[in-house]
Amino acid sequence: MSKDICQCDFDLIVVGAGPAGSSAARTAAQSGLRVALVDKDVFPRDKLCGGLLTLRAQKVYRHVFDTPWDAVIEARAHGLRLLGRDGRMLNEVRDHKLLQFTARRHFDALLLQQAAASGAEVLLGSAVQRVDTDQPGIELSGGRRLSARAVIGADGVKSTVARTLFGRSFDPRTIALGLEMEVPRDGLPASEDGAPEIYFGRARWGYGWVFPKRDTLTVGLGGLQVHNPHLKDEFRRLLVERFGALPGARIKGHHIPYGDYLRTPGRGNVLLCGDAAGLVEPITGEGIAFAMLSGQQAALAVAAALQRGQPALAAYLPAYRRLSADFRIANQLRRLIFPRLCEPLFLRALPKLRNAPGKHMDLMADDIGYPAYGRYIATSVLTRAWRKLLPF
Numbered sequence: 001m002s003k004d005i006c007q008c009d010f011d012l013i014v015v016g017a018g019p020a021g022s023s024a025a026r027t028a029a030q031s032g033l034r035v036a037l038v039d040k041d042v043f044p045r046d047k048l049c050g051g052l053l054t055l056r057a058q059k060v061y062r063h064v065f066d067t068p069w070d071a072v073i074e075a076r077a078h079g080l081r082l083l084g085r086d087g088r089m090l091n092e093v094r095d096h097k098l099l100q101f102t103a104r105r106h107f108d109a110l111l112l113q114q115a116a117a118s119g120a121e122v123l124l125g126s127a128v129q130r131v132d133t134d135q136p137g138i139e140l141s142g143g144r145r146l147s148a149r150a151v152i153g154a155d156g157v158k159s160t161v162a163r164t165l166f167g168r169s170f171d172p173r174t175i176a177l178g179l180e181m182e183v184p185r186d187g188l189p190a191s192e193d194g195a196p197e198i199y200f201g202r203a204r205w206g207y208g209w210v211f212p213k214r215d216t217l218t219v220g221l222g223g224l225q226v227h228n229p230h231l232k233d234e235f236r237r238l239l240v241e242r243f244g245a246l247p248g249a250r251i252k253g254h255h256i257p258y259g260d261y262l263r264t265p266g267r268g269n270v271l272l273c274g275d276a277a278g279l280v281e282p283i284t285g286e287g288i289a290f291a292m293l294s295g296q297q298a299a300l301a302v303a304a305a306l307q308r309g310q311p312a313l314a315a316y317l318p319a320y321r322r323l324s325a326d327f328r329i330a331n332q333l334r335r336l337i338f339p340r341l342c343e344p345l346f347l348r349a350l351p352k353l354r355n356a357p358g359k360h361m362d363l364m365a366d367d368i369g370y371p372a373y374g375r376y377i378a379t380s381v382l383t384r385a386w387r388k389l390l391p392f
Helices: 019-030 055-064 104-117 160-166 231-243 288-308 312-334 342-352 356-364 370-389
Strands: 010-015 035-039 073-077 080-083 089-093 099-102 121-124 128-132 137-140 145-153 176-184 197-199 206-212 216-224 252-256 270-272
Touching (some): 019 035, 019 288, 035 145, 073 206, 089 356, 128 160, 145 288, 160 270, 176 231, 216 231, 270 312, 356 370
Parallel strands (some): 145 270
Antiparallel strands (some): 073 099, 137 145, 176 216, 206 216
16 A cells, blocks of 8 residues: 555545435445545435335345345235326235335434445535545535545535536436325325325326335425426326315425436545435336445445556446446337327326336336336337327
8 A cells, every 4th residue: 555545545535425325425434445435414314205115226225235125014905006196096916026115314314324334434414515526525515625545426406516517416407306295194194005106197207205204204296396386286286186176295306317317426435326326217216226236336346446456437337327228228218108199109008008007116126227118108009099090
């Protein structure tokens, strides 16, 4: 180890202690690196998110973390309902793949605890004011400076690290906006069985959702921001139609990098993962599994690169490209579902496709790949829809 390397405070600084950051910090610490995990918030903290944990997420979690997650699971389901704009059932599946639901306040705290237990030094309540990408390091809100051999930005869609690297954290032309409300279960009809619901036709290039939690139903609506200038009004209509009146809980909003993933996730020894790299899948909306996986892969790349004396990005790119290949396919698929021409055809065909919800859940369980799912969408959905329109 050279003299200038020894003078660094850490081998790796991870900015952001969500699923991507805690995964990166734990993996790096277990690889023998001196790791600092920095977050502007004090945990546990609330995080706007549907909280869906797929079997894909469970698989990744088991690879990275040791502690069972049962304590932070608030609801489970084995089915899914697909509904139209008017609330009419289009299709459903029962007794299929497991879906689990968590509150990010508890889930993220569990992951952070395990990162700290692995030896990462955790610095909470410290906002990053400046990132140095040439001689990797950060400056915190109190003026403290930390140096490192590498930096991983896991600081979400409004990433300070991404903004430092590329001048902005996301493209406003392609970003999605999500609105959510936690509707208390108290007072809801006894007929509420807590089955997850997906609503089509309520947002352009997007959808709505109702996910069960222990004490609430998480209700959300999201879509590409440029196509949904009146999203909040539409969300209120969804809430009124779903519950009979507008619930008294607060509506909250957040940006979602909905398929707007980076082709080059960093520069030199500064990497991006999770939402900071845009890794929210645009068909299922899944982000947690890809956050943990990309955090793990970024950390392994840093460990390998520092040992070999090569840039961390070069070590990260092969794994990142394998991961983001699924996003490339998903982005192509959503052009077969969400455009104004295709969406009515898709929704018209959906009730006749008995296997559609199951295929969707198989994809989230990582039991089928995106190419197979794409073939199903193209052959089963669009072929049926176009046949219905043809005069012969």
